[in-house]
Amino acid sequence: MRVMGSETEYGIHAPSAxxxxxxxxxxxxxxxxxxxxxxRAAGGAETRWDYxxxxxxxxxxxxxxxxxxxxxxxxxxxxxxxxxxxxxxxYGRQELEQDGEDETGSLLMNMVLGNGARLYxxxxxxxxxxxxxxxxxxxxxxxxxxxxxxxSAVRRMATDPQLPPVNLYKNNTDNKSVSYGxxxxxxxxxxxxxxDIVRGLTPFFITRQVxxxxxxxxxxxxxxRPGYQISQRADFFEAEVGLETTIRxxxxxxxxxxxxxxxxxxxxxxxxxxxxxxxxxxYLKFGTTAMVLSLIEAxxxxxxEVHEPVAALQTVSHDTSLTATxxxxxxxxxxxxxxxxxxxxxAAKLAQDTGVGDAVDGDxxxxxxxxxxxxxxxDLDSNRTAAASSVEWLAKLSLLDGYRQRDGLEWNDARLGLxxxxxxxxRPEKGLYHRMLARGRMDRIVDDETIARAVTEPPSDTRxxxxxxxxxxxxxxxxxxxxxxxxFDVPGHGRLQRVPTRExxxxxxxxxxxxxxxxxxxxxxxxxxxxxxxxxxxx
Amino acid sequence: MAGQExxxxxxxxxxxxxxxxxxxxxxxxxxxxAATQGxxxxxxxxxxxxxxNAEEFVRAFVQKGGQ
Numbered sequence: 220m221r222v223m224g225s226e227t228e229y230g231i232h233a234p235s236a237x238x239x240x241x242x243x244x245x246x247x248x249x250x251x252x253x254x255x256x257x258x259r260a261a262g263g264a265e266t267r268w269d270y271x272x273x274x275x276x277x278x279x280x281x282x283x284x285x286x287x288x289x290x291x292x293x294x295x296x297x298x299x300x301x302x303x304x305x306x307x308x309x310y311g312r313q314e315l316e317q318d319g320e321d322e323t324g325s326l327l328m329n330m331v332l333g334n335g336a337r338l339y340x341x342x343x344x345x346x347x348x349x350x351x352x353x354x355x356x357x358x359x360x361x362x363x364x365x366x367x368x369x370x371s372a373v374r375r376m377a378t379d380p381q382l383p384p385v386n387l388y389k390n391n392t393d394n395k396s397v398s399y400g401x402x403x404x405x406x407x408x409x410x411x412x413x414x415d416i417v418r419g420l421t422p423f424f425i426t427r428q429v430x431x432x433x434x435x436x437x438x439x440x441x442x443x444r445p446g447y448q449i450s451q452r453a454d455f456f457e458a459e460v461g462l463e464t465t466i467r468x469x470x471x472x473x474x475x476x477x478x479x480x481x482x483x484x485x486x487x488x489x490x491x492x493x494x495x496x497x498x499x500x501x502y503l504k505f506g507t508t509a510m511v512l513s514l515i516e517a518x519x520x521x522x523x524e525v526h527e528p529v530a531a532l533q534t535v536s537h538d539t540s541l542t543a544t545x546x547x548x549x550x551x552x553x554x555x556x557x558x559x560x561x562x563x564x565x566a567a568k569l570a571q572d573t574g575v576g577d578a579v580d581g582d583x584x585x586x587x588x589x590x591x592x593x594x595x596x597x598d599l600d601s602n603r604t605a606a607a608s609s610v611e612w613l614a615k616l617s618l619l620d621g622y623r624q625r626d627g628l629e630w631n632d633a634r635l636g637l638x639x640x641x642x643x644x645x646r647p648e649k650g651l652y653h654r655m656l657a658r659g660r661m662d663r664i665v666d667d668e669t670i671a672r673a674v675t676e677p678p679s680d681t682r683x684x685x686x687x688x689x690x691x692x693x694x695x696x697x698x699x700x701x702x703x704x705x706x707f708d709v710p711g712h713g714r715l716q717r718v719p720t721r722e723x724x725x726x727x728x729x730x731x732x733x734x735x736x737x738x739x740x741x742x743x744x745x746x747x748x749x750x751x752x753x754x755x756x757x758x
Numbered sequence: 759m760a761g762q763e764x765x766x767x768x769x770x771x772x773x774x775x776x777x778x779x780x781x782x783x784x785x786x787x788x789x790x791x792a793a794t795q796g797x798x799x800x801x802x803x804x805x806x807x808x809x810x811n812a813e814e815f816v817r818a819f820v821q822k823g824g825q
Contacts, residue, residue: 228824234815241822292823343822394816399824464825490825621801633813640819641808649807658800 220575220584221509222406222681222723224351225362225501227494228344228399229369230388230643241343244385246328248345249338251375252368253330268329268339269701269717270296278462279413279475279485292342292465331700333675333691334364335683342465344399345369345387350683351406351702351723354584355506357678359498360665364673366496370645371674389494390643391451392435394442394636398455400464401494405487405509406479406723411516416487417460417471419520423511423562424470424491425532426555428453429541430595431504433493434612436619436630436639438537445630446537447619449612451493453536459528464490470528478702480721487512491532496643496652498664499609503595506588510566519569521561524548539616541599556600563592609662614655615642685726688735689718696741709742716745 231248233239273296276284286294329339335350347365352358369387376385392398407416432449436442440454448454461469474488489508495501514520525531526546534543535555544552553561567589570576576585598606599613607613619635622628628635644650647657655661677687682703689697689705698715699706707716720726731748737755738744746752809815 230819230821232819232821234809234818237818292825342824344824388819393819393821395820397821397823399821402825465823617797618800618804621797625798625801633816634808636816637808637812638804640816649809651804651807654804654807655800658803660800 220354220506220582221512222351222353223355223358223505223509224349224404225358225365225505226346226348226400226402226404227362227365227389228341228346228401229645230390230393230399231344231385232388233383233385236383239383242340245340245343245345247376247382247385248369248372248387249328249330249340251372251379252338255371255375256330256333268331268337269699269704269706273701274476275474276462277475279473280460284462290463290466293463295341331686331690332368333677333687334361334673335677335681335687335690336361336365336368337702338368342399345372350677350687351681352678352683353680353724355502355504355509355588356584356664358505359501360669360673361678362495362501363498363665363670366645367670367674370647373645386649387645388640388643389496389645390433390640391494392440392455394435394437394639396441398440398452398468400452400490401492402464403489403492403505403508405489405512407485407487407512408516409477409481409483409485411485413473413485415515415518415520416512418522418524419515420508420511421459421470421528422521422523422525422558423508424489425525425528425545426535426558427504427507428493428532428536428612429555429559429599430507430592430610431492431495431500432536432610432612433495433497433500433643434615434639436635442636447539447616447630448536449539450536452491453532456491456529456532464488470532479723484723493611494643495611496650497609497611497614497661499591499595499662500611502588502664503592506584507562507566507592510570510585510588511562514562514565514569517569519565521565523558523561525558539612556596559596563589563596566592608660611652614652614661615639618642618651618655679728679732680724682720682723682726684728685720685731688731692735692739693741693744707741707745709745711742716749718745718748 231241231244233244275293275295276289278284332338337348339346347368349361349365352361366389373385373387376382391401428450433451435448435451438444438446438448456468456470458467458469460471460473461467462473464472468490470491472488472490475485477484477486492504495504524547526548531545541554541556544554546552570585570589574580575582576589578586595606595609603613607617619638622635622638638651641649642651647653677683686700686705690700696707696709697705698708703719703721705718705720734747747754
């Protein structure tokens with residue numbers, strides 16, 4: 220359908236070591252996973268990140284923020300450095316010197332995985348950025364693979380008697396004023412005017428939470444008001460459009476860092492979503508957003524303007540009855556579900572007109588996606604019990620309501636806060652989402668085998684295939700990689716060889732699978748790739 | 759709306775039977791008992807996995823800034 224990918228920052232907590240340095244603990248997570256992948260692939264299936272094409276201060280509206288004007292958290296184009304003081308505070312100098320270093324002497328903060336993903340420390344959280352995929356089903360699989368990666372790291376750390384047990388949570392707030400993100404990325408043609416994207420997406424983003432929200436106990440950034448709301452993130456948004464992601468968060472983020480051929484593409488960086496454990500919610504989040512982008516590209520997005528978008532976003536989140544109305548600039552008043560139906564109808568019509576939505580001759584994704592979108596909106600309106608098996612905020616609410624009724628708990632009771640937090644624990648025996656899934660109470664899009672495969676295998680149909688295979692097959696000789704490059708250091712070659720991968724739909728299995736099959740060593744692989752030796756004649 | 763499911767144990771049971779084929783084999787026992795005990799059974803299970811001392815645990819979950 221479209222090239223897309225997810226980013227998940229996990230909440231991190233060591234219950235037995237309160238106050239432990241979060242950046243240091245996050246580095247431990249990366250370290251633990253690196254230890255596991257070293258066992259899996261001789262030579263180490265881990266690679267450093269190449270920062271040369273990071274441009275976090277480029278604004279899609281056409282300018283670049285001066286470095287000295289930027290918030291320090293926006294400078295994501297520099298490798299993070301753990302200073303000695305932070306390390307010593309968290310675990311003591313001794314330990315770092317013993318085993319906290321990689322071969323080059325610095326703590327590993329950043330890895331490229333064999334499935335094409337990036338695993339790294341972002342600010343004070345471990346983050347998994349999925350490989351590029353082309354369908355919402357694959358987005359679900361490779362995003363869920365990140366949860367398995369996180370779980371593996373948690374398990375690994377639990378076996379180390381020197382470390383306090385560390386838990387990871389796929390949520391977006393600590394309910395004490397801090398939020399951390401779950402981002403989506405969508406590839407778009409550069410020619411689409413950014414103003415069209417803002418106009419077309421804003422009403423959709425205000426309301427898609429009714430399908431995709433993960434649910435949250437507490438109202439307000441610091442949860443000071445008791446209650447329950449649809450979205451983890453809504454209360455943390457304060458602007459309509461902007462470059463920031465950590466302060467004054469905007470509904471539409473303008474970071475213009477395409478990680479691809481810049482005059483052809485933009486990467487739309489979406490920061491407003493909740494991290495989803497529900498597979499259906501995640502599927503709808505990626506799939507419906509991709510379809511709305513197609514509407515915008517075709518010039519067919521619904522012409523709707525919502526009065527005061529930030530306030531409307533929060534109104535929708537705080538209204539679990541789904542009956543609140545939003546004022547449009549043309550004077551109409553509509554519910555969030557009404558707005559979603561307007562987008563659905565437009566998307567369904569475009570899919571029919573272009574043929575991608577055909578059950579037999581379509582693109583293989585749009586038909587099922589439209590059916591799921593309509594069924595979810597219908598259930599939200601008239602059959603909440605059915606909707607609770609896929610809509611995450613309703614599933615969580617059903618559990619919370621069970622406690623409220625059985626034990627007579629008020630919304631500010633700590634046990635309800637614990638249910639909310641533990642919903643997102645990545646451990647299947649502790650995570651309440653996982654308990655519900657095991658009982659068959661949550662619908663699936665992909666099975667566990669598919670997710671397990673996505674932990675080690677890259678998607679076959681994007682450049683992530685090339686990146687992942689290079690990391691898996693030639694880990695000894697790959698010294699760095701990024702979204703749009705793989706860097707080799709091959710013995711016998713005097714200098715590093717940087718292979719650019721600036722076309723997201725090249726480097727696929729169809730284009731490079733044979734090359735990987737023919738070469739066991741990086742030198743001959745590169746020689747054929749770079750045209751220094753001819754490919755074998757077709758069989 | 760809120761709490762609708764818990765007030766209708768009958769529909770909860772039906773839902774479990776409908777969902778049965780999708781249930782992984784490992785949870786077969788849980789599924790059988792849920793069919794007779796509904797949501798109370800789910801809460802009992804959750805009681806068993808919730809961290810002890812909810813107040814302390816929730817208070818200590820403090821995160822540093824993120825995106």
